[in-house]
Amino acid sequence: MSLQIDDVRFSYGKHLVLDGVSLEVAEGTFCALLGPNGSGKSTLTKVVAGVHRPASGRVSFGGVDVLGLGRRSHARLIGYVPQSGEVPFDLTVREAVLLGRTPHFGIGPGRSDWAKVDEAIALLGLGELEDRSLSELSGGQAQRALVARALAQDTRVLLLDEPTSALDLRYQIETLQLVRQITRSHGITALIAIHDLNHAGRFCDQAVLLHRGRIQRAGTPQEAFDEAALAAIYGLDVTVEEREGYVEVRPVVREIEYQI
């Protein structure tokens, strides 16, 4: 039951964003999509999440053509955690998590829907906050509510679009730890678009480096993080070291000498 992305192409108007991306993510794997701004990593998560339709290519999970599924069936298979955004109305955490059950119930949620909501709230430690309004939450708590919503959706695949970029260091680590734990305990396949190479190296099983809509390198973080490749992709010299079993990437910063 692996997630297979096969020769996916996508463009915004005339601007080609994904130029034939092919990738396989095994079940229960935590895979990082990395690359500079505009490399296409967010777009790739949105294509798999069913937000965008690709111009060509195939996305399948366990042999099932995901793009050919109906909207609701798709939403029961693949969940999506967007970057945390503003909610224009007052909503409690519990109501926000219930949104994840949208593809599962008809007019109103049933007992099993509420059970999934409770389960997700407990798993993310939001029990104390469940009756609070989203507007009262900190950035980290709001992000946890979004992850809880995707868990309540009860999908086999979880896509996360830069979920850590607005969080402080502690919540970044907590979120990544949590997603990793979910892939282990629930066998969920997770695909995350993320900027921080070192976080990806520390928490993810698989790393994919995108540049200009193409995959440049893929494999375990140790395999993918190549000094020369990273230097070419980011336009910046880096050193890659292994420390306590995980790879770390450091930029080589030269002092700029100003001549006055």
Add this chain to the structure above:
Amino acid sequence: MTTSIAAERDAGTPSPSGGAPAPRADRLRRRTGAWRPLALGAGAVASAIAIVVAVGIGTAGITPGDVWRAIVLAIFGGTLHGDFAQAYSIVTELRLPRTLLAFGAGAALSVAGALMQGLLRNPLVSPFTLGVSPAAAFGAALAITLAGAQTVPAWVVILSALGMALAVSAFVLSLATAKKMAVATLLLLGIAVTQLFEALTSALQFAANENTLQAIVRWTFGSVNDATWSDVQVVWVVLVLALPLVLWFAKDLNAIAFAGDDAAKSLGVNVGALRVGLIVVAVLLASVVVSFCGVIGFVGLVGPHIARLVIGADHRYLLPFSVLTGGLLLLLADTVGRTVLAPAVIPVGIVVAFIGAPIFINLILTRKTALR
């Protein structure tokens, strides 16, 4: 001691353990929102009582008992005794259609406002945001102007207003569809159309003679003074047809309003089609009301907000509750409008802001959490 302090400090971090089972089951009813259907039922009963009471209020000295007898007589038939005949005709031919039109118009505008606010993810939006009311006003003004010195039949003005409102809304929606229904595009198109049609109406007013000008201005005030049973029928039929439809899509509307377009798509909602479809419903509701009653502002903006403050933002309850808040607000405004300076009748379009603004301000101030 140190351990308990450490435990306190850690209270904010994730702890998967829930509360004890007994209070949890007790809380379940409240948390799953079992009180909301009760609040809806109570609101519906209160609205029915308010309608009967409002029919009884007026200069002719009719008691609520008379109102009840007249309603029973009208529905189930029976013999009309001489001394009751006058009260009967006042109730069934004047007061009842007027009250029902006021309630129905307020309800339709309010539910249309709730739809628009959710669909466009913007609490400042009203059913008139896409230019429905200026377009309808222009349609009416055009019919009045073209008729010139002749008195124009009411249904011609109504049809002209309705046709113009629907045509302009269709124009705005088709342009916005070409731009992928982006929210900002819709709002900007609405502003452009509003300005354009206000200018067109002003141009007609500028060119009009005294009598025509008066007729045009009077139309824009918005009132239920000349309510007939056929007006009531049209407004209520549209409202009653629209309600089950919007309730069916309420949970999808929740996804769009609270999660945003991208996340709603990933939750299995056909965002583009749903947005167009429900805006059409909202525009239809607003156009019908404006065509029959003239421009009644404020209810469409404030009705949904009052409902949201009472019952929460979940559209499965917000939409039906908006029907009640909007209906009651306009009913109250009309009742005040026809009694406060009796026998003069102030148009409801003018009174509604006088009544609604203090209620709304009071709700904003007395509520603990900020209105967003």
